[in-house]
Amino acid sequence: MRVIPLLTAAIVTTGLYYAVIEREALLAFARGEDAVATDTSAEATAPVAAPATDNAEKSGAARVRVVALRSTARGIDSAVILRGQTEAARQVEVRAETTSTVVSEPLRKGAQVKAGDLLCKLDPGTRPATLLEAKARLAEAKIRVPEAQARLDEARARLKEAGINLTAAQKLSEGGYASETRLAAAQAAERSAVAGVATAETGLETTRAGIEAASAQVAASEKEMARLDILAPFDGLLESDAAELGSLMQPGSLCATVIQLDTIKIVGFVPETEVNRVKIGATAGAELATGKQVSGKVTFISRSADPTTRTFEVEITIPNPGLAIRDGQTADIVIAAEGTKAHLLPQSALTLNNDGQLGVRVVGADSIVAFFPVTLLRDTSDGVWVAGLPEQADVIVVGQDFVVAGVPVTATYKEASQ
Numbered sequence: 001m002r003v004i005p006l007l008t009a010a011i012v013t014t015g016l017y018y019a020v021i022e023r024e025a026l027l028a029f030a031r032g033e034d035a036v037a038t039d040t041s042a043e044a045t046a047p048v049a050a051p052a053t054d055n056a057e058k059s060g061a062a063r064v065r066v067v068a069l070r071s072t073a074r075g076i077d078s079a080v081i082l083r084g085q086t087e088a089a090r091q092v093e094v095r096a097e098t099t100s101t102v103v104s105e106p107l108r109k110g111a112q113v114k115a116g117d118l119l120c121k122l123d124p125g126t127r128p129a130t131l132l133e134a135k136a137r138l139a140e141a142k143i144r145v146p147e148a149q150a151r152l153d154e155a156r157a158r159l160k161e162a163g164i165n166l167t168a169a170q171k172l173s174e175g176g177y178a179s180e181t182r183l184a185a186a187q188a189a190e191r192s193a194v195a196g197v198a199t200a201e202t203g204l205e206t207t208r209a210g211i212e213a214a215s216a217q218v219a220a221s222e223k224e225m226a227r228l229d230i231l232a233p234f235d236g237l238l239e240s241d242a243a244e245l246g247s248l249m250q251p252g253s254l255c256a257t258v259i260q261l262d263t264i265k266i267v268g269f270v271p272e273t274e275v276n277r278v279k280i281g282a283t284a285g286a287e288l289a290t291g292k293q294v295s296g297k298v299t300f301i302s303r304s305a306d307p308t309t310r311t312f313e314v315e316i317t318i319p320n321p322g323l324a325i326r327d328g329q330t331a332d333i334v335i336a337a338e339g340t341k342a343h344l345l346p347q348s349a350l351t352l353n354n355d356g357q358l359g360v361r362v363v364g365a366d367s368i369v370a371f372f373p374v375t376l377l378r379d380t381s382d383g384v385w386v387a388g389l390p391e392q393a394d395v396i397v398v399g400q401d402f403v404v405a406g407v408p409v410t411a412t413y414k415e416a417s418q
Contacts, residue, residue, distance in 0.1 A: 066399035068363045068411040069349070073341040073391050078377060080277055082314065082333040084268030086288070086325055089317070090234060090260040094119055096249035098227040106242040113232040113258060120230040120243050120255040127228070131221035138214035141207065148207040152200035159193035166190045236260040237323070259327060264320040266296070268333045269311035275301070277337040284316045286331040294318050294325065298335060342377050342385040349397045350374070350384065353405070360386070361403060363394040363411045371405040 100122035107119060169186035173179075239257040243249060266286050270278055278301055285295045296318030305312055316333065318325075349360050357373045364370040372393070374386040389395070394411065396403070403409055 063408045063410045066396045066409045068394040069397045071343045076342050078337045078340045080335040082268035086329045087265045087267050088259040088327045089263045093257050094255045096253045099250050102243045102247045109238050109241050111238045115234045117232045122228040134217035134221045141210040141214045144207045148204040155196035155200040159197050162190040162193040230255045261323045264325050266316040266331050268314050270314050275312045284335040286333045289330045342387045344383050347384050361396045361400045369403045369407045
């Protein structure tokens with residue numbers, strides 16, 4: 001059995017014991033001091049209270065020095081910021097309603113048109129002849145009305161005569177002065193007169209129905225003639241060339257596209273968390289990609305959210321004199337909303353806590369640091385406007401990244417105007 005490894009292990013174990021367990025005694029021995037025996041009594045183990053002045057000095061030495069800003073909340077006009085694009089106030093694709101060929105020279109894109117201006121004229125073909133035929137049938141039907149009315153009057157007169165004869169025959173027959181044959185003949189004549197009246201009334205109604213049919217045919221022919229002239233529905237610009245001369249147009253074929261730009265819309269989409277802050281009639285401004293700034297009013301807020309983005313469409317109507325704003329330009333939108341209380345702080349005062357929340361650290365009661373999450377409202381050249389702080393707050397602006405909530409500090413204060 002080897003002895004040297006065992007001795008080595010014993011020596012190392014003893015050295016580790018004194019180095020770890022009996023470290024104080026070992027250090028005292030090295031300094032040449034006598035080791036103090038450990039007293040297990042409660043009196044020996046009781047800590048000795050330090051003087052109050054010593055505690056105060058230690059507490060002051062442990063505090064971190066910071067600079068705090070005495071800030072008071074102020075009322076500001078809040079705003080909802082969106083991104084959108086310009087759109088024409090009205091845009092219509094004017095299409096044909098009948099089949100024919102174009103016989104007019106085309107108008108070119110960019111041309112200004114007025115409501116009722118001719119965009120495309122179609123070949124009438126046989127439509128004028130059809131209209132004349134319908135008018136002739138209407139006139140013929142109207143001529144038949146007096147004739148049918150005369151027949152009805154004649155039938156009613158015969159009915160009246162037959163009624164008189166029947167009454168006379170019945171009285172003579174009751175007195176024995178007329179035969180049964182005469183009475184039967186009078187009754188037959190009266191029934192024939194009734195049938196004649198019914199036939200005449202039917203003829204008159206048929207004639208009137210013919211007039212209605214002829215009138216409808218005339219109206220249809222006139223409408224078909226009107227469809228030959230395709231007109232501009234409102235004042236605007238042509239966004240596309242009108243249909244070329246000789247083009248075959250069918251129902252639904254495009255004649256031209258007309259847009260209205262003298263009043264223009266800016267369309268954006270507001271998140272569902274801020275949609276209740278936007279009101280109809282609220283003042284709104286926008287900055288276009290060209291740098292041009294415009295202003296107008298909110299005229300529409302969608303009641304239905306986009307199923308994909310969960311945002312609501314907002315439309316702002318603005319004047320566009322001279323048609324300087326084009327359709328489809330990108331715009332940064334700012335919509336005025338109800339004011340709120342906020343603090344103006346240096347942007348450098350913002351920090352994050354351990355949970356990643358954006359906020360600021362303030363000097364609270366007893367000079368203890370507290371963390372307040374904030375909401376960023378607006379970024380300006382003078383600083384950032386934030387909400388979420390009390391009315392009065394001592395915000396740490398220097399040293400906030402070296403302390404956390406609950407740490408005592410020694411603060412040097414400066415006013416907001418400095």
